Amino acid sequence: MARGPARRLLSLCSSRKDFTRFRTAFPNKDLLRSDFSNPSRKSPIFAIPLRNFLCAAQFRDLANYRFLSFQRHPFSSLTDNESPSLNSAAPVLESVVSEDDNANDLVPQVTEEDVVNDLGLEPEEPGNKNLDSQKELNFVQIANRDPIEIYRELRDAPRPDKLSKRDWDVLIEVFRGFSKSGWASNQALAVYIGAAFYPTAAHSFRGFFFKKCKTDLVKYLVSLGTGDEADKFLFPIFVEFCLEEFPEEIKRFRVLVESADLTLPHTWFPFARAMKRKIVYHCGPTNSGKTYNALQSFMEANKGVYCSPLRLLAMEVFDKVNGLGVYCSLLTGQEKKHVPFANHVACTVEMVSVDELYDVAVIDEIQMMADPARGYAWTRAFLGLKADEIHVCGDPSVLGIVRKICSDTGDELVEQHYGRFKPLVVEAKTLLGDLKNVKSGDCIVAFSRKEIFEVKLAIEKHTKHRCCVIYGALPPETRRQQATLFNDDNNEYDILVASDAVGMGLNLHIRRVVFYSLSKYNGDKTVPVPASQVKQIAGRAGRRGSRYPEGLTTTLHLEDLDYLIECLKSPFDDVKKVGLFPFFEQVELFAGQFPSITFAQLLEKFAENCRLDGSYFLCHHNHIKKIANMLEKVQGLSLEDRFNFCFAPVNIRDPKAMYHLLRFASSYANMLPVNIAMGMPKCTARNDTELLDLETKHQILSMYLWLSNHFEKDKFPYVKKAEAMAVDIAELLGESLTKASWKPESRNAGKSKKQEKDGGYDRPMSLIKLSQKKKEGALPNGPHQDKRKNAAFDSAASIWNGTGFSQPANINQQTKPDEEVMMGSWHPFDEFSIACKLALRFPEACYV
Numbered sequence: 001m002a003r004g005p006a007r008r009l010l011s012l013c014s015s016r017k018d019f020t021r022f023r024t025a026f027p028n029k030d031l032l033r034s035d036f037s038n039p040s041r042k043s044p045i046f047a048i049p050l051r052n053f054l055c056a057a058q059f060r061d062l063a064n065y066r067f068l069s070f071q072r073h074p075f076s077s078l079t080d081n082e083s084p085s086l087n088s089a090a091p092v093l094e095s096v097v098s099e100d101d102n103a104n105d106l107v108p109q110v111t112e113e114d115v116v117n118d119l120g121l122e123p124e125e126p127g128n129k130n131l132d133s134q135k136e137l138n139f140v141q142i143a144n145r146d147p148i149e150i151y152r153e154l155r156d157a158p159r160p161d162k163l164s165k166r167d168w169d170v171l172i173e174v175f176r177g178f179s180k181s182g183w184a185s186n187q188a189l190a191v192y193i194g195a196a197f198y199p200t201a202a203h204s205f206r207g208f209f210f211k212k213c214k215t216d217l218v219k220y221l222v223s224l225g226t227g228d229e230a231d232k233f234l235f236p237i238f239v240e241f242c243l244e245e246f247p248e249e250i251k252r253f254r255v256l257v258e259s260a261d262l263t264l265p266h267t268w269f270p271f272a273r274a275m276k277r278k279i280v281y282h283c284g285p286t287n288s289g290k291t292y293n294a295l296q297s298f299m300e301a302n303k304g305v306y307c308s309p310l311r312l313l314a315m316e317v318f319d320k321v322n323g324l325g326v327y328c329s330l331l332t333g334q335e336k337k338h339v340p341f342a343n344h345v346a347c348t349v350e351m352v353s354v355d356e357l358y359d360v361a362v363i364d365e366i367q368m369m370a371d372p373a374r375g376y377a378w379t380r381a382f383l384g385l386k387a388d389e390i391h392v393c394g395d396p397s398v399l400g401i402v403r404k405i406c407s408d409t410g411d412e413l414v415e416q417h418y419g420r421f422k423p424l425v426v427e428a429k430t431l432l433g434d435l436k437n438v439k440s441g442d443c444i445v446a447f448s449r450k451e452i453f454e455v456k457l458a459i460e461k462h463t464k465h466r467c468c469v470i471y472g473a474l475p476p477e478t479r480r481q482q483a484t485l486f487n488d489d490n491n492e493y494d495i496l497v498a499s500d501a502v503g504m505g506l507n508l509h510i511r512r513v514v515f516y517s518l519s520k521y522n523g524d525k526t527v528p529v530p531a532s533q534v535k536q537i538a539g540r541a542g543r544r545g546s547r548y549p550e551g552l553t554t555t556l557h558l559e560d561l562d563y564l565i566e567c568l569k570s571p572f573d574d575v576k577k578v579g580l581f582p583f584f585e586q587v588e589l590f591a592g593q594f595p596s597i598t599f600a601q602l603l604e605k606f607a608e609n610c611r612l613d614g615s616y617f618l619c620h621h622n623h624i625k626k627i628a629n630m631l632e633k634v635q636g637l638s639l640e641d642r643f644n645f646c647f648a649p650v651n652i653r654d655p656k657a658m659y660h661l662l663r664f665a666s667s668y669a670n671m672l673p674v675n676i677a678m679g680m681p682k683c684t685a686r687n688d689t690e691l692l693d694l695e696t697k698h699q700i701l702s703m704y705l706w707l708s709n710h711f712e713k714d715k716f717p718y719v720k721k722a723e724a725m726a727v728d729i730a731e732l733l734g735e736s737l738t739k740a741s742w743k744p745e746s747r748n749a750g751k752s753k754k755q756e757k758d759g760g761y762d763r764p765m766s767l768i769k770l771s772q773k774k775k776e777g778a779l780p781n782g783p784h785q786d787k788r789k790n791a792a793f794d795s796a797a798s799i800w801n802g803t804g805f806s807q808p809a810n811i812n813q814q815t816k817p818d819e820e821v822m823m824g825s826w827h828p829f830d831e832f833s834i835a836c837k838l839a840l841r842f843p844e845a846c847y848v
């Protein structure tokens with residue numbers, strides 16, 4: 001388990017005496033300032049590495065950590081204003097601040113005349129130089145005193161000295177500032193005083209100080225006034241006070257933090273650390289030969305593993321490598337194809353074993369380390385793979401962080417830089433807003449399923465071209481079938497209409513990539529497509545060895561062209577952090593602190609309290625929490641079962657798929673054989689609803705297969721049947737897509753009529769322009785209306801005892817118009833809700 005610096009500090013200072021020893025090593029405040037505040041100079045005693053202390057709930061970037069270094073923000077890269085620590089503890093703080101009026105209770109009453117000068121100084125007179133220098137001398141002495149001594153002196157003081165009203169007022173302000181100090185709150189984390197507890201501790205400290213105050217200290221603090229200087233003077237005394245007053249709170253928080261410690265993740269893989277690994281970074285844009293070269297090393301090795309971002313790509317490599325005579329097995333969440341005598345395996349990155357020893361490993365699309373949701377899988381593979389040689393392929397965005405990680409792990413890094421085989425050319429003419437201008441070999445990229453079918457319909461209605469389609473919800477087998485159809489010269493399918501799913505993994509013969517739009521809905525709002533994604537997708541045009549070795553790219557509308565060029569011209573991001581997620585064992589350890597909370601709450605608590613180094617972020621886990629919430633009702637699942645079920649591949653916005661997951665979990669928990677309980681469609685889809693049904697059914701089967709590989713096999717006895725059904729449905733989907741000539745059902749009935757008038761398809765307005773116009777208020781469907789609509793959808797989704805998953809967008813879109821949902825006359829979750837409840841009570845039965 002990793003050892004964080006604060007932990008190390010406390011383990012070094014396991015007793016108060018030790019801590020005192022540390023502190024007395026730096027009795028001189030000036031010494032502390034001059035030595036520790038100089039980042040280039042390390043403490044000879046505490047050579048604590050620079051690292052962050054991060055409460056992931058706030059995703060604070062607490063950089064440049066050095067305990068008690070007395071820098072302005074040693075723990076935080078945030079400014080004072082941004083510092084969230086005290087805001088997060090606002091209720092406690094409020095009480096602290098509001099009690100200032102009662103602070104007089106803490107000290108003997110004083111009056112203006114009641115001034116006693118404990119320093120024995122004459123009253124101040126202007127120009128009294130002796131007095132001034134005497135004062136300065138005193139202040140320097142105080143500043144240089146050992147804070148422990150100061151604390152003890154205060155602690156043992158029989159009674160407080162009397163203060164003047166003016167000093168008293170200033171002192172109140174000084175302590176108010178200290179209570180609010182983000183710097184002090186951040187520093188306090190290092191001695192396990194949590195952000196939530198800090199205001200209480202600071203309040204208590206103020207009470208202590210006022211009850212014991214010494215005039216010389218007060219004078220000194222008054223001379224400093226509110227601010228950093230005073231905070232930094234008070235802080236070590238405060239720490240001393242807390243160590244003595246709150247040992248239990250500190251211990252509790254320490255145990256909590258330690259059990260959620262995600263620092264130094266490279267130390268989690270001691271075997272890999274014991275190896276001297278060679279990392280080869282194949283760095284370049286798309287279509288530059290990175291994967292090709294990495295696969296050469298993979299195939300030449302005695303034993304190799306290829307880690308893919310997608311099932312589809314793992315399958316491609318599996319086929320390709322076996323085709324070249326190198327026996328290779330396939331391992332994805334859904335399938336295990338063992339090839340006899342194979343020493344090689346092509347797998348999805350989540351499935352790679354960090355226990356097995358390899359000669360060569362390939363990690364494709366390494367920039368996915370920074371993916372907000374799945375990044376942890378790449379990070380784990382990169383840190384944990386036990387391979388002599390690891391080839392990573394990707395764009396340069398994570399090169400900097402890979403260099404840094406290699407310096408931490410001690411791995412050798414070799415960089416190989418690539419350029420595109422043929423430059424990508426931007427066609428400035430665009431399609432002038434008219435899909436009739438498509439040409440053979442074009443790939444039209446749209447960012448929603450609905451748009452994909454609209455485009456397909458329009459092209460097939462108004463031109464002689466036929467379209468293949470590829471989008472994320474299709475099974476990999478169907479995507480491959482569509483890709484083969486498109487690549488084949490001897491048929492009429494010469495146009496591809498695809499979503500961003502086309503950006504990775506398929507070997508496609510694309511002449512030109514045309515962006516239907518350059519904005520997409522991110523689940524919350526419509527946003528411009530990120531430049532890195534635009535590059536990745538555009539880069540699919542013109543592939544070496546294909547019919548079109550030279551690639552073109554353009555947009556449907558002239559007004560989107562500037563953004564496309566901007567994206568292609570923009571340099572790759574320099575990623576600063578990569579993703580992490582705790583292993584089950586870490587979550588289990590943490591769960592020991594909270595025996596009576598739900599799994600979803602546990603994940604939340606973990607996120608709030610976990611510590612991460614500056615190069616890592618905690619991956620998004622909202623979808624996991626939503627599944628966890630849904631499964632909360634299922635009795636009899638162990639923590640590990642819950643953890644595993646939450647990673648099942650399910651579309652959380654699809655109530656039908658969620659229902660089946662719930663049913664599977666329920667049966668499993670009741671020790672019943674988990675059945676598929678789903679009818680097989682008899683024919684190809686005749687409309688969009690049937691097509692959607694096929695997609696969902698395939699996803700449910702895929703989920704069943706995934707679960708069968710992640711739980712005891714005998715609990716999932718229908719694997720063979722599920723595999724056969726999945727193959728059949730993928731075929732049906734392929735056939736359905738080639739025939740598909742229906743209009744996708746629209747949310748907005750009025751819009752469909754308009755489309756008819758416009759010549760059969762909705763000529764898309766540039767969404768970037770659209771959002772600009774919305775901002776200017778030019779369009780009637782303003783943001784407030786969207787808000788209302790979203791609120792209606794959200795409330796529709798929050799049924800079923802707060803399972804909390806979002807609305808079934810596809811059902812809303814496919815079967816009922818918005819208005820009905822908004823009027824509350826129809827509820828998409830009603831049927832689902834009843835089915836779920838029944839599934840919980842009678843898990844062996846099926847209700848769909």
Ligand SMILES: Nc1ncnc2c1ncn2[C@@H]1O[C@H](COP(=O)(O)OP(=O)(O)OP(=O)(O)O)[C@@H](O)[C@H]1O
Nearest residue numbers: 285286287288289290291292293393507543544545
């Ligand atoms: N040396 C080579 N000889 C023959 N074909 C090659 C060679 N290098 C690359 N190719 C072919 O060029 C195409 C692009 O190569 P590759 O997939 O390795 O590029 P890449 O940089 O990994 O791109 P992407 O990131 O888009 O996958 C592939 O079809 C590959 O087979």
